[in-house]
Amino acid sequence: MSEETNDMNNVNDNEKILMQTDKVLPLTLPVVHLNNAPVFPGLVAPIILPNGPLVKAVEIAMSQTGYVSLLMTKDEKNQNPGVNDLYSVGVTAKILKKINMSDGGTSVLLQGVKRFKVVQFLKDVPFVIVKVEYLEDVVVKDLEMDALIRAVRASVKSLSNNNPLFSEELRFAMINMPSPGMMADLITFTLSLQPETAQKYLEVLDVKERFRMLLAYLKKEQEVSDLQTKITKQVNEKINTLQREYFLKEQLKVIKKELGLEQDEKSLDINKLREKFKVCGIHEEGAKVVEEELEKISMIPETSPEYSVSRNYIDWLVSLPWSNQSKDQLDIKKARKILDKHHYGLEKVKGRILEYLAVRRLNEKYEGNILLFLGPPGVGKTSLGIAIAEAMGRKFYRFSLGGMRDEAEIKGHRRTYIGSLPGKIMQGIRRVGTKNPVIMLDEVDKLGISFQGDPASALLEVLDPEQNFNFVDHYLDVGFDLSQVLFICTANSTDTVPPALFDRLELIEFPGYIMDEKLIIADKYLIPKLLKKHGIKEKQFALSKETVKAIINKYARDPGIRLLEKQVSNLMRKVAMKISEGKRSGLSFNKSNIEKYLGSPYFTDEHQRRIDAPGIVTGLAWTAYGGDILFVESTNLKGKPDFKYTGQLGGVMKESAIIAYTYARKWILSSDKKNRFFQENEVHLHIPAGAIPKDGPSAGVTMCSSLISLATGKTAPNDLAMTGELSIVGKVLPVGGIKEKLVAAVRAGLKRIILPYENKKDLRDIPDNVKSKLKFYFAKEMGDVIKICGLK
Numbered sequence: 001m002s003e004e005t006n007d008m009n010n011v012n013d014n015e016k017i018l019m020q021t022d023k024v025l026p027l028t029l030p031v032v033h034l035n036n037a038p039v040f041p042g043l044v045a046p047i048i049l050p051n052g053p054l055v056k057a058v059e060i061a062m063s064q065t066g067y068v069s070l071l072m073t074k075d076e077k078n079q080n081p082g083v084n085d086l087y088s089v090g091v092t093a094k095i096l097k098k099i100n101m102s103d104g105g106t107s108v109l110l111q112g113v114k115r116f117k118v119v120q121f122l123k124d125v126p127f128v129i130v131k132v133e134y135l136e137d138v139v140v141k142d143l144e145m146d147a148l149i150r151a152v153r154a155s156v157k158s159l160s161n162n163n164p165l166f167s168e169e170l171r172f173a174m175i176n177m178p179s180p181g182m183m184a185d186l187i188t189f190t191l192s193l194q195p196e197t198a199q200k201y202l203e204v205l206d207v208k209e210r211f212r213m214l215l216a217y218l219k220k221e222q223e224v225s226d227l228q229t230k231i232t233k234q235v236n237e238k239i240n241t242l243q244r245e246y247f248l249k250e251q252l253k254v255i256k257k258e259l260g261l262e263q264d265e266k267s268l269d270i271n272k273l274r275e276k277f278k279v280c281g282i283h284e285e286g287a288k289v290v291e292e293e294l295e296k297i298s299m300i301p302e303t304s305p306e307y308s309v310s311r312n313y314i315d316w317l318v319s320l321p322w323s324n325q326s327k328d329q330l331d332i333k334k335a336r337k338i339l340d341k342h343h344y345g346l347e348k349v350k351g352r353i354l355e356y357l358a359v360r361r362l363n364e365k366y367e368g369n370i371l372l373f374l375g376p377p378g379v380g381k382t383s384l385g386i387a388i389a390e391a392m393g394r395k396f397y398r399f400s401l402g403g404m405r406d407e408a409e410i411k412g413h414r415r416t417y418i419g420s421l422p423g424k425i426m427q428g429i430r431r432v433g434t435k436n437p438v439i440m441l442d443e444v445d446k447l448g449i450s451f452q453g454d455p456a457s458a459l460l461e462v463l464d465p466e467q468n469f470n471f472v473d474h475y476l477d478v479g480f481d482l483s484q485v486l487f488i489c490t491a492n493s494t495d496t497v498p499p500a501l502f503d504r505l506e507l508i509e510f511p512g513y514i515m516d517e518k519l520i521i522a523d524k525y526l527i528p529k530l531l532k533k534h535g536i537k538e539k540q541f542a543l544s545k546e547t548v549k550a551i552i553n554k555y556a557r558d559p560g561i562r563l564l565e566k567q568v569s570n571l572m573r574k575v576a577m578k579i580s581e582g583k584r585s586g587l588s589f590n591k592s593n594i595e596k597y598l599g600s601p602y603f604t605d606e607h608q609r610r611i612d613a614p615g616i617v618t619g620l621a622w623t624a625y626g627g628d629i630l631f632v633e634s635t636n637l638k639g640k641p642d643f644k645y646t647g648q649l650g651g652v653m654k655e656s657a658i659i660a661y662t663y664a665r666k667w668i669l670s671s672d673k674k675n676r677f678f679q680e681n682e683v684h685l686h687i688p689a690g691a692i693p694k695d696g697p698s699a700g701v702t703m704c705s706s707l708i709s710l711a712t713g714k715t716a717p718n719d720l721a722m723t724g725e726l727s728i729v730g731k732v733l734p735v736g737g738i739k740e741k742l743v744a745a746v747r748a749g750l751k752r753i754i755l756p757y758e759n760k761k762d763l764r765d766i767p768d769n770v771k772s773k774l775k776f777y778f779a780k781e782m783g784d785v786i787k788i789c790g791l792k
Contacts, residue, residue: 281323378560418690512559622737650695
């Protein structure tokens with residue numbers, strides 16, 4: 001009840017204020033704010049009000065005086081202005097009609113009556129009420145006024161020719177306006193000026209000044225109208241020209257056709273496709289499809305979208321090398337020479353390629369297997385593919401599968417989609433122009449999968465010799481024989497290669513290069529290639545064997561040669577700079593000053609970082625980027641028996657750590673019953689480089705040796721490293737990556753290596769210059785390792 005009483009009191013107060021009137025117009029008025037444009041005196045305009053205080057103000061005004069005041073807001077975006085947000089000059093308006101709308105708003109039809117100036121803001125809640133002083137127009141009727149009126153009329157007449165806003169009705173209303181001021185207001189209102197400009201015009205009382213401002217507005221409007229007319233004329237002229245040319249061309253086509261002088265463009269295009277169709281050598285099934293499509297497009301208008309789709313489809317079919325193939329170069333000696341020319345070493349890989357050529361020489365229909373080149377980056381997998389194509393006399397095409405998530409990239413898009421194309425395989429076949437190229441599928445281990453399909457599954461049909469003799473691309477929808485294509489896949493790891501795909505591949509491993517191999521590659525291949533690339537002569541650049549060795553040790557320990565290539569290129573650029581500056585003598589590089597030009601070394605000798613203490617043992621590891629050494633560290637705290645491990649270990653390595661701990665406890669209890677180390681200590685095993693994920697079973701014997709070293713207080717030799725999987729009963733099981741691990745051991749300056757006994761056979765593949773620098777011990781059981789390390 002109290003809220004309703006307050007509302008009634010507020011309304012009564014408002015009514016009392018609104019009762020104050022002048023002789024004709026009230027002196028106190030509720031304010032209706034406008035955001036876009038003012039309503040000038042004498043003009044009628046509708047406004048839309050949201051349900052709220054403004055509607056209440058209008059209702060009270062209708063019940064009392066029938067008038068409201070219209071004030072512009074200073075900010076057109078402000079929907080709830082206060083008294084400081086309103087201009088002080090506005091227009092009194094008479095309420096002609098109020099209509100309630102279905103969406104809850106209210107439409108009010110208003111007629112502007114007279115300009116006013118706010119004398120005082122009386123209230124601002126629930127709506128603004130102002131006290132006003134009415135303003136009179138200043139009109140001086142003289143020759144200047146007549147001239148201004150005539151100038152405005154002339155401008156309006158000129159604009160009426162091009163601008164629909166200045167119609168005959170406006171000109172008629174302008175002539176019948178009762179005063180010059182209202183005439184100017186009418187025309188200004190028609191121009192739809194910016195709110196700030198319109199408010200500035202509203203505040204001018206001198207009618208002559210209003211006409212001067214109006215003439216300026218009309219002149220600007222005339223310039224815009226003239227520019228619009230010019231643009232429209234230019235567009236129309238261009239359209240007319242194009243239409244005229246089109247009609248003339250069409251008439252010319254009809255005339256030539258009637259005279260038999262020339263065929264139209266569509267017929268010429270179809271004839272070209274027919275000529276390509278005759279010589280493309282497509283099989284019977286495909287020929288039938290092409291004939292049907294040619295018949296189809298001959299009846300489709302050239303302007304139809306379907307014509308372009310069918311035409312492109314036919315063009316793809318007749319452009320493929322259905323019968324065109326390269327003649328294989330089956331000279332084994334020549335092929336070997338080409339392979340040796342491009343790559344040093346890699347005898348196993350080269351031998352496999354030469355075997356393939358030898359069988360092809362005996363049986364031309366031999367299809368062979370799909371090869372998978374597995375190895376770390378930079379060892380020459382991609383470049384060897386190019387060399388293989390050259391050795392066989394075939395064309396080469398490569399594309400990367402890394403990050404590919406859509407099976408349509410392999411098998412093509414269906415023709416129902418706009419812009420559809422065949423897959424990468426058929427695109428490559430068309431590009432090389434033969435049906436038996438060497439196609440390299442790079443980074444097959446980095447295939448993705450998404451809602452768009454599984455590209456790895458799509459590759460199964462491509463790479464399976466039992467299926468790819470009739471490979472059907474979704475776009476072409478016609479079988480193509482891929483059985484004569486030599487596919488070569490590359491990968492850095494087999495872990496992420498799908499098993500079904502891996503089963504179809506013949507694995508060839510690239511183990512990475514050792515120091516001696518890198519030295520030969522740098523001398524025979526890398527430096528000559530880079531000299532040519534940088535435009536430097538042999539006598540202007542020289543690197544001794546010892547200098548290259550220093551570069552490899554300090555900056556290029558990767559299994560490939562990319563880091564070495566970058567560092568040698570860095571030195572050559574410095575020489576090129578000297579030569580370009582006109583200095584005859586180049587730079588001299590040696591192992592002593594190499595850091596001056598290449599900066600701080602990237603690598604240091606790992607074994608120098610090793611601390612000789614119980615619990616620290618050196619192990620050997622394999623990664624996708626080559627071999628490496630790792631240190632296994634163990635420490636203890638007095639307390640409740642417990643075991644923890646850190647170093648971002650993978651699931652298999654965690655299991656190996658638990659097996660190592662279990663065996664170490666068992667061995668200590670059986671060998672020295674007085675040793676209560678594991679019963680009285682919390683043991684923590686850590687493998688440094690914690691930011692790098694590690695996994696695999698090959699560190700089992702290393703972790704066990706670390707724990708036993710800690711428990712016995714004896715230090716393992718610092719020149720000895722080991723690798724091997726440990727079983728729960730103490731058996732030392734074989735592991736992989738032996739060559740890479742031994743290369744890493746030599747690089748790190750180690751002298752003695754413990755290997756599983758069953759890995760003894762792998763030493764056959766190790767170069768003599770690596771084996772000669774190491775002494776090997778072979779362990780069948782963990783007890784052998786403990787004895788060799790001197791921990792017993």
